[in-house]
Amino acid sequence: MKKVTIRDFIKKKSTKEKITMLTAYDYPTAKIISNTGLDSILVGDSLGMVVLGYANTLNVTMRDMISHTRAVARANPPQLIVADMPFLSYEIDTKSAVKNAGLLVKAGSDAIKLEGGEEMKDTVKAIVKAGIPVMGHIGLTPQRFLRLGGFRTIGKTKQEEDQLIKDSLELEDAGVFSLVIENTYVDIVKRITEKLNIPTICIGAGPYCDGQVLVINDLLGLSEFTPYFAKSYVNLKEIISNAINQYIIDVKNNKFPEKQHYKERES
Numbered sequence: 123m124k125k126v127t128i129r130d131f132i133k134k135k136s137t138k139e140k141i142t143m144l145t146a147y148d149y150p151t152a153k154i155i156s157n158t159g160l161d162s163i164l165v166g167d168s169l170g171m172v173v174l175g176y177a178n179t180l181n182v183t184m185r186d187m188i189s190h191t192r193a194v195a196r197a198n199p200p201q202l203i204v205a206d207m208p209f210l211s212y213e214i215d216t217k218s219a220v221k222n223a224g225l226l227v228k229a230g231s232d233a234i235k236l237e238g239g240e241e242m243k244d245t246v247k248a249i250v251k252a253g254i255p256v257m258g259h260i261g262l263t264p265q266r267f268l269r270l271g272g273f274r275t276i277g278k279t280k281q282e283e284d285q286l287i288k289d290s291l292e293l294e295d296a297g298v299f300s301l302v303i304e305n306t307y308v309d310i311v312k313r314i315t316e317k318l319n320i321p322t323i324c325i326g327a328g329p330y331c332d333g334q335v336l337v338i339n340d341l342l343g344l345s346e347f348t349p350y351f352a353k354s355y356v357n358l359k360e361i362i363s364n365a366i367n368q369y370i371i372d373v374k375n376n377k378f379p380e381k382q383h384y385k386e387r388e389s
């Protein structure tokens with residue numbers, strides 16, 4: 123597959139070809155994805171939960187994001203690589219936001235994603251001005267789960283609904299090339315997708331989007347906890363534990379190692 127550019131990504135909205143995106147956090151996973159027709163890889167800060175074992179994404183650092191972005195980029199995937207900006211790497215001031223976005227690009231990402239709505243306009247503008255494509259993220263923004271009061275569905279009240287519409291329009295105006303909408307009611311998402319000229323990428327936000335994103339650990343059946351909107355296509359947890367148990371049995375019964383696994387010196 124040819125490298126997916128920002129322009130290819132955006133164009134899929136007008137050709138109505140659904141955009142597919144998955145998270146990946148390491149080199150071997152990115153290598154496997156490289157040989158598929160997937161459009162885009164998200165080095166998500168969800169890595170804090172599914173890879174590092176934190177209860178939420180607040181402890182994820184720029185160092186973590188740089189390290190995992192570099193690992194994914196080393197696989198040289200044709201997919202568009204988007205890296206999440208971690209909590210407090212872009213909220214303090216626009217200068218440090220641009221600097222941190224640049225560090226993720228230097229680590230190998232093709233674009234960055236940050237959470238938030240209209241309040242992030244100046245930050246988005248400054249990063250885009252530096253030449254870095256920005257993906258927005260509204261609805262459930264996990265980095266704000268404390269203020270939101272949980273990983274809950276956003277848009278129940280009229281006020282939340284109006285804010286979501288406003289946020290999407292303001293972010294498009296600020297220059298985001300695409301927008302992730304997470305855990306939001308489908309009718310709101312349908313309205314936003316129809317209003318915007320940029321592609322919407324959904325997770326837990328229904329089918330009326332220009333694309334879908336999923337945490338790869340959920341797709342593979344590797345997660346300890348899976349949100350209601352995730353679908354697992356294989357149970358790797360079971361496959362891996364069966365393999366480990368078989369290894370234990372083989373070692374205990376002298377079935378491993380076998381002849382081809384060691385060298386005997388003839389003399």
Ligand SMILES: Nc1nc(=O)c2c([nH]1)NC[C@@H]1CN(c3ccc(C(=O)N[C@@H](CCC(=O)O)C(=O)O)cc3)CN21
Nearest residue numbers: 168171172264272273274275337340345347348349350
């Ligand atoms: N494995 C995994 N998959 C994900 O999609 C994911 C993560 N981890 N970690 C980062 C965020 C957090 N996400 C989540 C986590 C939980 C719910 C969830 O269970 N929501 C329920 C209950 C909300 C509540 O009241 O607390 C809901 O009905 O919305 C949703 C999204 C999505 N992201």
Ligand SMILES: CC(C)C(=O)C(=O)O
Nearest residue numbers: 145166167168302335
């Ligand atoms: C769930 C997706 C959109 C994300 O932000 C992440 O994986 O961190």
Ligand SMILES: [Mg+2]
Nearest residue numbers: 166167168206
């Ligand atoms: Mg994220």
